[in-house]
Amino acid sequence: MAGSTSGPECDNFDWDTEDELEIENFPLSSSSRLPLPNGEARGSPAKAILSAVSSGPKLIDHFVRMGFSEEMVDRAIQENGEDNLDLILEALLRYTETAAAGPSNSKCFDHFVGMGFCETMVAKAIEENGEGNTDSILEALLTYSALEKSPQEQTHFESDYCSSECEENFLDDYSDIDISSEDEETNGPVNSETNKLLFLVKMGFKEGDALVAIERCGPDSTVEELTDFISAAQVARDADALLPPEDTPILRRRQLLDRDILRKKKKARVQNEDDETIRLPKPMIGFGVPNGPAAPLTYRNLPEAAMGPPYFYYENVALAPKGVWTTISRFLYDVEPEFVDSKYFCAAARKRGYVHNLPIQNRFPLLPLPPHTIHEALPLTKKWWPSWDERTKLNCLQTCIGSAKLTERIRKALEQYDGVPPLSVQKFVLDECRKWNLVWVGRNKVAPLEADEVEMLLGFPKNHTRGGGISRTDRYKSLGNSFQVDTVAYHLSVLKDMFPEGINLLSLFSGIGGAEVALHRLGVRLKTVVSVEISEVNRNIQRSWWEQTGQKGRLIDIEDVQQLNADRLEEIMSNCGAFDLVVGGSPCNNLAGSNRHSRDGLEGKESSLFYDYFRILDLVKCMITNRQ
């Protein structure tokens, strides 16, 4: 590992511009705006961090703040020495995993300690409520936290419970807040925003984070929702600060620490969410489509926090599990998603949600307009199209195609009849055709779309994904995961007049470069593009496109979104200028309806990378604010 920066100091992470004002005394990383204690503005992050925390209690506190128990940290330091943060962290992660796989008592205990409650409190709560009842334990812990503020109750707990630096700071900072025990008795422990703030701080969260969470989640949010919000932001911060390119154990820790509370929140959300779930519009035209139904909205007021710079544009599947878009919107500054079906732009459906802060007036489509029906797009199929197949649009172009054996079965089923087949056969054939987007290529003969036809339907240049050693399967996979260029271009078209000299683009999860192609086709000059994409195949495709189209700007490839931390962003922005646009469509694997195995929502292994989009966007936002 290159280093570790989480800890009390790193709680000052700049995920909200207002927090920035509160940062006083400690480096997040070696960014110039957060100078190191020794005066260095830049340098090795690992060295800087080590120098900042590698001494006795501070080192212990550093890891305790990350959610590890003091005993674990002690043990790890004893076994590995104080000098090697990497070994210590690895040992802690190992212990955490072992604990999670161990007896339920240890898992439960570690879970709540990991949430920030002191071990004495957790032990007491488990003893009183039974280890199996996590809801009651959490309630008890929150109550203890409230009561602990009362001098009479303080004696019930060991002194170390209220002796943390965080606690002292908190008490200092909020000594003017009048929170009497009477109020608590009258109003309950978590009735007011102030009390929620107190609870969160007691749980070990930083007050700045807690304030932002309360603001973002709303006054009626539960403590669980707030902890979820803060945890997600912290997770992203931890990953940013801790994760070197080749390592992933932090992800495991992240899952271990957050899994239970996130699951619980998901469960609660499902029960209570009917009123707050974002409904998909019908027709799905967002804020309007060219030559389509009348736009439902021609002007919108963005929340102040959402306004650029930079502009941002986030995309994902519209048909995500319940509550997902509510969460995405909440993180992305409460901007209302724009749900659009690309069937209004091309001959294939693609229902997607877009959260962005772009203007919605004076949009224009890419020219020439792409074909809008199957027959326009694939004229050779018209000759073979049976009258009983009434499809004019294809369904969503996915990552897999129908097999040759399936098309052969269909051919044999149809060959038994001279004329129109019976309804049962028609239904079988049409179901399979809809499911696999099969088209008619001969008498009784259907076939899946060729990769270049998918490229055309999605608005990419012909052979965009061809060559470079990519397999046919991978071509379909890359295309199935990409943007529909005409749709995205319509939304981004407003940038053309705003940036006549071109733009600096940060493209996260850029895939085969849908946003880049859209901007290029719009005539927006690409000055600098920082493209973050995990797939080497996709990076090669985009690099090839960049060279083929004779781009004059600079393309910077980054493999892993978690490599993109404050230092790297600072370095890039110092050299190339601030980003004008941050685009990203984070993985949908755990959101897509086609996923039969791990449709886990935003907590899923891949789809949780949404939080990295948020983390990086917020970092860029803060950096630009600081530059102004």
Add this chain to the structure above:
DNA sequence: TTAAAGATGATGCGAGCA
């Protein structure tokens, strides 16, 4: 060893109906 094929539901929504 790698690519392709085949088997595998769950979820959410709207339409239709009682």
Add this chain to the structure above:
DNA sequence: TGCTCGCATCATCTTTAA
């Protein structure tokens, strides 16, 4: 209002073939 049904869905895992 609540139920059933039809439909669509940026997929994943195992087996088979090349």
